[in-house]
Amino acid sequence: MNRSTLYWLLQVLGWGSFAFVNVFFASLSEGISPLQAWAFVALAAFYLLSTHAFRLLIKSYGWFRLGIFRLIAQVLVAVGVMAVSNVLAQVLINLAFGTLNPGFDFRALVISVNLFVSFLYYGFWVLLYFVFYFLDNYNTTLRYEAKISEIRLNHLKSQLNPHFIFNALNSVRALVDEDPVKAKSAITRISNMLRFSLMLDKKQVIDLADELDTVKDYLALESIRFEERLQVDYQIEQAAYGYKIPPMMLQTIVENAIKHGISNLVKGGLIEIKCREGLQEELYIQVKNSGQYAPLPAIKRKEEEGQGIDNTQQRLALLYGDKASFRIFNSGTQFVITEIKIPKQRLTLD
Amino acid sequence: MRALVIDDERLARKELINLLNQLETVEVVGEAVNVDDAKEKIDQLQPDVIFLDIQMPEKTGFDLLEELDNLPHVIFTTAYDEYALKAFQVNALDYLLKPIEPKRLEDAVLKLQGKMEAIAKREEQEGLGSQKKLTLEDQVFVKDGDRCWFVRLSNVRLFESDGNYIKVYFDNFKPMIHKSLNALDERLDEKSFFRASRKHIINLGWVEAIEPWFNGGLVVTLKGGDRIEVSRRQAARFKEMMSL
Numbered sequence: 169m170n171r172s173t174l175y176w177l178l179q180v181l182g183w184g185s186f187a188f189v190n191v192f193f194a195s196l197s198e199g200i201s202p203l204q205a206w207a208f209v210a211l212a213a214f215y216l217l218s219t220h221a222f223r224l225l226i227k228s229y230g231w232f233r234l235g236i237f238r239l240i241a242q243v244l245v246a247v248g249v250m251a252v253s254n255v256l257a258q259v260l261i262n263l264a265f266g267t268l269n270p271g272f273d274f275r276a277l278v279i280s281v282n283l284f285v286s287f288l289y290y291g292f293w294v295l296l297y298f299v300f301y302f303l304d305n306y307n308t309t310l311r312y313e314a315k316i317s318e319i320r321l322n323h324l325k326s327q328l329n330p331h332f333i334f335n336a337l338n339s340v341r342a343l344v345d346e347d348p349v350k351a352k353s354a355i356t357r358i359s360n361m362l363r364f365s366l367m368l369d370k371k372q373v374i375d376l377a378d379e380l381d382t383v384k385d386y387l388a389l390e391s392i393r394f395e396e397r398l399q400v401d402y403q404i405e406q407a408a409y410g411y412k413i414p415p416m417m418l419q420t421i422v423e424n425a426i427k428h429g430i431s432n433l434v435k436g437g438l439i440e441i442k443c444r445e446g447l448q449e450e451l452y453i454q455v456k457n458s459g460q461y462a463p464l465p466a467i468k469r470k471e472e473e474g475q476g477i478d479n480t481q482q483r484l485a486l487l488y489g490d491k492a493s494f495r496i497f498n499s500g501t502q503f504v505i506t507e508i509k510i511p512k513q514r515l516t517l518d
Numbered sequence: 519m520r521a522l523v524i525d526d527e528r529l530a531r532k533e534l535i536n537l538l539n540q541l542e543t544v545e546v547v548g549e550a551v552n553v554d555d556a557k558e559k560i561d562q563l564q565p566d567v568i569f570l571d572i573q574m575p576e577k578t579g580f581d582l583l584e585e586l587d588n589l590p591h592v593i594f595t596t597a598y599d600e601y602a603l604k605a606f607q608v609n610a611l612d613y614l615l616k617p618i619e620p621k622r623l624e625d626a627v628l629k630l631q632g633k634m635e636a637i638a639k640r641e642e643q644e645g646l647g648s649q650k651k652l653t654l655e656d657q658v659f660v661k662d663g664d665r666c667w668f669v670r671l672s673n674v675r676l677f678e679s680d681g682n683y684i685k686v687y688f689d690n691f692k693p694m695i696h697k698s699l700n701a702l703d704e705r706l707d708e709k710s711f712f713r714a715s716r717k718h719i720i721n722l723g724w725v726e727a728i729e730p731w732f733n734g735g736l737v738v739t740l741k742g743g744d745r746i747e748v749s750r751r752q753a754a755r756f757k758e759m760m761s762l
Binding site: 332393 | 526527528529530532533536552573575576597598615616617618
């Protein structure tokens, strides 16, 4: 069930049972006219509408990002305001249904009891709402961390892949005689990559620039290996550097572009990396590589295959919900395009 | 010995050739950049040994071995390949891990040299006539899906044709190779292998029991329990061969 359906279900059930319980007990104690019953339903509807308005307020002003004391203060004020408006609404409802009893209803004691009771109801609602939110958020964070540990493990196992490292070292060995300067810079790049992957810590996102540095090191090393078989082209918009992205995500996509694209082609090919800002504060990263994408049917897949794509999709979903997207498709018969869209705002808290 | 280096990466070839040039016994006669190139060069240069990279674009080193009729000696070179290394758990075959350690390379070459000398000696004793035929001591390369074997022919008890393929029976395995039984029959040494029928070639060293069968045919039981029918026409030849 998605969260918005769940919210409405709980709202309607909660306030519906409020109306039901009130009508039930009133009818037990002193008997109740249909008109009075409808007045209770109207009151329940007011509760529902006012709490829903409050939720909109919380969401649009980003209350979840406030500090705890500020949050409590604001919530108390809001609950007070709602309680007052609720008492006023009760008077209006009674007036409309003709159930108003001025001699009784306007006594100070009755008004303060009403105020207190509706304050409690609102307080209870807010409590439930925030507890649910934080539990849910905590759950998402936990799932994210489980996922990232898994990715880190896989990465250590295979993705900063030994195949690549040893091939790179082998090329460097040959380069030492042929071009010592190039050999030295290659060693530095290998060190950079190793360091980056070892320090891939608990950060959920890093600056695009940092990720790009690693990708550049990686592609420079693969260029030594593939020589004229690999051409690389970067098109990075300045605005893109204002974004943060999940670590190793672009790197994984580029490694796959090499593994499934370039390294399978006798003549080699092109890898083109484009980063640009979209119209609604989102970052588009596109990796285009020579080759063709042909996913294997699930049964024939080996364990590692397709894992990169699944991992990427799950990570994006955990961090950004449905605001992020991932797709991979063939562009003509010569190229594959992998594209991710990343919004500026994340779903979860740090 | 004459060596051919096969790798898609120029620097990797250069590195290996550098290392090989330091060994007196090895002469690098050429290099190839992919499987098709390698096939041509092998036909042309007839090397004694190929140094073969497994991961190459479009066709892998295994594909090359499958396509070759006359296998030179093979030493694999690979950076890191769990899959490839697993494929060779079944038999001790030489492979070198890149970057290649000069000592390991020297050992591999020495070992191969010993093997080549032994073969040369045997051929001298047996005369040149049997040179072209595959004897019990020869190894064949077999690949089935993810697994590969270099199988010594003395371990193969039975070849069975199945459509365009041949099933090779050895140990508990029966992988398929893409060849015709007739073509294989011509290459096998007739002292060791016998064409029992249109469908079967048996290894005579594995025969355990022989019984008469209908129509003057025979049924041969192999060690391990496979029972193979010998056609009437072949039964006569079989009796002739097996009697004194």
